[in-house]
Amino acid sequence: MYRDFFEPDDNENTKFSVFDRIYNVVRQIPKGKVATYGQVAEMAGNKRWARVVGYALHVNPEPDKIPCFRVVNREGRVSEAFAFGGVNRQIELLKAEGVEFTGEDGKCVDLKKFQWGK
Secondary structure (H helix, E strand, O other): OOOOOEEEOOOOOOEEEHHHHHHHHHHOOOOOOEEEHHHHHHHHOOOOOHHHHHHHHHOOOOOOOOOHHHEEOOOOEOOOOOOOOHHHHHHHHHHHOOOOEEOOOOOEEOHHHHEOOO
């Protein structure tokens, strides 16, 4: 549904799918940092694409090159439906990069400390 939606980039001669734009943003998230779905959506071109970001990351074609595990919700919580090994795998990958977790259940990233660009 969304994969076929295209928008022109800055150069009118080329077009990128929404998913490609999302993947390009996610590739830029540095190790040890996270971004929210909304943040990725806004950087990809439309702040209303937060759910589309989730869809795109769930079907990530290159999980070794597109670090979807660095994307969390607006509260810093990891995904209960992380497609590449479940919630514990996402936490494991983030901890390996030095990201710390808080909250009663230990599934929430401190966005003030670990959010990319903040």
